[in-house]
Amino acid sequence: MAAGVVVGLAILALALRLMRPAPSRLSARETLLSRQTQELVKLVSAAESGTLLDFKGVLVIVDQVLVQDLLDAVLPLEADVGSGFHVKIDSADAAFGDGVALVHMTGTASVGGASVGSQVTVYGSIDIVELNPATGVLQCGVSVLGVEAQDAKALGHNDPVGRLTEALAHGGISMLLGSFEIPVSIEDRLAIPAVDSKRLKIAAQTLPLTIAVRQVKAFGGRLWVFVDAGLAPPPAKSEAKS
């Protein structure tokens, strides 16, 4: 019996320890500010050494206004994002001023099918920019930096904002806002059309290119996508066997 009491007290002590504010998780605003500061350190270092726009092939520069207009075109966005949460986004702002390609979404969240929920703000950043290998179109993906809820209690117990953040970070954001395209394509070949006339027949030709997104920066209200591009090396000739 005494041993049982000891175990029970130990569990109680652990629970009391868990009740203390979690020092490891930052608020959404602090997470964002920390991330922006980290990115600014890199940008300042590059800018002061004259390598801010150090690109060799192609640089695609996208104004934040265009990204915001693209997001506005599909609003509202609504989805079950996991862990019983349902989120509806009514407005979205894009701000690329300070190292982070911030997508700031506001709307409502509810849990367990409840008719009443809380107003929420989802801070996301465009962290994934890649070329679709089939079409060459630039595709962006948003990752979650943090979530704020005006009325966290309306979303349940046991750190509902943390659970909502986790749900969004682990696939929920793609239910809400999957990838979106930027209207720029960079193909891995340059095509020269055929000639088919009475006196001249030349088949269509292509110059193969190597294309890869190397880096993405966000500052000055723009997203800067650095794309390495060049002629692909000719295919290696197989060695003749003697």
Next chain:
Amino acid sequence: MRAPSPLALAVAAVTLAGCNPKAPHDDAARMAVLKDTYDHLHARLEKAAATDPLVASALADHGHVVLAIRSGLIEELAGNVARLYLDRVTVDLSAVEAHESGKLGKKTFLGRIKLGEWRVSIELGDLMGHLRAGSPRVAMRGPDLIDVELPVEVQETEGDAVLRFGWDSTALASVVCKDFELARKIRGRVMAQRRLVSGALRLSNTGESLTLTPVFPNRRVRLKLDLTARSWGVVESALRSQDTFAKCGTLIDPDKGLAYLKGLATGGITVRLPPSIFRAVSLPAHLNKSVKVHERPVGLRLTAESLRVETATVWSSVSVQVQANAKP
């Protein structure tokens, strides 16, 4: 007093843990430090970026999408496009016919007398011109031109041709030199030779794409020709067939005529390359009139804004208007 059961303690513990916290609040002190650092870094970034010529060029464009392509890459692509225009290309010369004509006079005790007019022509029959392009010299020339100088190797080929040589005497000369017209089937050869084709590619921004349009106003290539030894023999025989007193022998020297024709062949004939060889191409970076946002298609209207060469870079700018609200 009874001690609480372990089960009751565990239930109480789990219940208390479940009550825990709400979302973390901002730590005012940490936030203040972060904000200071942020402001300081932001000011440094703005100051440094303001002195960067590439940033200045980029921000000078007002379109929603700016494509910046290094001049070196454009030159590399343009050079290879130009090379492919003329590399391993076979030009059918069957329709090519070259003419040469002149007047012949002679000094006499009466002064210089016009004896007549000669003409020579060659029809190239099934001759082909096989071209191989070398490494081009390419240079950007603002605002929108890329100059190209392309060395072209013409490979030696042989084929059938017809040589015609004619003579029209003046009334005075016709007493001693009758008009004649010779036509002989011969074997002609296009000599191996190197030529330089010069022109330019003009860059333009259509909104949707960046295009390279060829500008090759001078598409003429001079091809040196020769005949096989046997064919020169046929020509010589033809000329000698006129070298009789009853024909033109007193006025025409077959040896000189042969030398003259050889000179003409060496000088070559001019072939005009068909304009369709030089084809417009689109650079591989372009804009799309529609995108997908969360799997929904969104229509766009594209308007070209600018195109310029600056800081060893081609800058093109496009305004993009989102058309309508996409339905889910």
